[in-house]
Amino acid sequence: MSASSEIVLTRPDDWHLHLRDGDLLAAVVGHTAERFARAIVMPNLRPPITSTAQALAYRERILAALPPGLAFEPLMTLYLTDRLPPSEIAAAKASGHIFAAKLYPAGATTNSEHGVTRLENIYPVLAAMERADLPLLVHGEVTDPGVDIFDREQRFIDERLARILADFPGLRVVFEHVTTAEAVAFVREGPPRLAATITAHHLLYSRNAMLVGGIRPHLYCLPILKRERHRQALIAAATSGEPRFFLGTDSAPHPAGAKESSCGCAGIYTAHAAIELYTEVFDQAGALDRLEGFASHHGADFYGLERNRDRIRLRRAPWQVPDAFPAGTERLVPLRAGETIAWRLER
Numbered sequence: 001m002s003a004s005s006e007i008v009l010t011r012p013d014d015w016h017l018h019l020r021d022g023d024l025l026a027a028v029v030g031h032t033a034e035r036f037a038r039a040i041v042m043p044n045l046r047p048p049i050t051s052t053a054q055a056l057a058y059r060e061r062i063l064a065a066l067p068p069g070l071a072f073e074p075l076m077t078l079y080l081t082d083r084l085p086p087s088e089i090a091a092a093k094a095s096g097h098i099f100a101a102k103l104y105p106a107g108a109t110t111n112s113e114h115g116v117t118r119l120e121n122i123y124p125v126l127a128a129m130e131r132a133d134l135p136l137l138v139h140g141e142v143t144d145p146g147v148d149i150f151d152r153e154q155r156f157i158d159e160r161l162a163r164i165l166a167d168f169p170g171l172r173v174v175f176e177h178v179t180t181a182e183a184v185a186f187v188r189e190g191p192p193r194l195a196a197t198i199t200a201h202h203l204l205y206s207r208n209a210m211l212v213g214g215i216r217p218h219l220y221c222l223p224i225l226k227r228e229r230h231r232q233a234l235i236a237a238a239t240s241g242e243p244r245f246f247l248g249t250d251s252a253p254h255p256a257g258a259k260e261s262s263c264g265c266a267g268i269y270t271a272h273a274a275i276e277l278y279t280e281v282f283d284q285a286g287a288l289d290r291l292e293g294f295a296s297h298h299g300a301d302f303y304g305l306e307r308n309r310d311r312i313r314l315r316r317a318p319w320q321v322p323d324a325f326p327a328g329t330e331r332l333v334p335l336r337a338g339e340t341i342a343w344r345l346e347r
């Protein structure tokens with residue numbers, strides 16, 4: 001298998017994506033739509049997407065920004081706040097375009113300041129989601145200032161996620177962008193209604209890549225890159241063939257100036273080469289035969305959506321990533337800027 005020079009996959013979907021708005025949206029949406037049929041679109045805009053009406057209007061802006069000739073279905077989400085009325089959940093579900101709601105613990109990550117301050121504040125909303133069978137997506141990190149940044153995912157499992165699963169036994173939950181061996185183990189031991197997305201960057205890089213030989217702001221994201229043993233656990237999970245692990249890039253574009261700063265913001269841009277990067281990982285692990293399940297089947301199955309019917313083709317043929325993409329008057333620096341990627345998407 002490792003000697004293949006070409007692979008064909010059912011067209012994949014991205015189950016965790018930031019598309020932003022305005023110039024940045026216009027700069028990035030084509031990259032995703034060239035590769036993926038659908039994506040779960042994160043609601044952490046400024047202001048956040050907290051109503052069905054806002055989500056539907058955002059969906060229209062995404063479709064309007066699509067380059068001509070590309071078919072792409074944005075799957076919208078709501079941003080949970082302390083104040084979201086439980087009645088909004090049934091309306092969201094009935095819209096036919098909203099597929100999940102997202103829990104950002106307040107202050108956990110980029111644009112999360114309107115997030116949830118105490119889990120109890122959203123219990124009526126979680127009950128409504130359980131009734132409507134609308135999945136809960138979680139950014140799984142605690143924000144207590146006393147908890148070390150490298151331990152925040154583990155603490156979220158122990159103090160929050162286990163409780164949510166116990167208190168809402170019918171709620172489907174996606175533990176987004178898992179980064180630790182502990183998270184992988186927790187997902188494996190959990191009920192089938194619990195799943196996890198894994199990013200390409202957490203599969204490709206450990207924290208050394210960000211910190212050894214100079215600090216690389218374009219590798220700074222949340223949850224932060226962890227040590228190598230965790231990366232190995234993520235690779236084992238992604239390539240295991242287990243249906244509860246699936247692709248979610250967490251591609252999170254920020255203008256270069258906001259990253260190359262004395263206080264750079266969190267988020268890595270990978271949409272320009274997302275499926276190619278995952279292909280590298282699966283190839284290196286000798287698991288190209290498991291890529292289609294992870295990238296194209298497991299997520300659709302979990303969300304109860306049909307698998308895509310068309311296919312994409314990837315060829316082992318190295319290419320160089322541009323130093324940056326234009327985004328309005330700004331620049332967007334992608335993962336591997338100026339470096340090569342081993343697999344190419346055929347068009």
Ligand SMILES: NC(=O)N[C@@H](CC(=O)O)C(=O)O
Nearest residue numbers: 018109110221222252266267
């Ligand atoms: N992953 C990140 O580092 N940043 C994301 C937010 C998130 O997914 O936590 C962003 O919106 O920029």
Ligand SMILES: [Zn+2]
Nearest residue numbers: 109139222223
């Ligand atoms: Zn997140």
Ligand SMILES: [Zn+2]
Nearest residue numbers: 018042250252
């Ligand atoms: Zn994200």
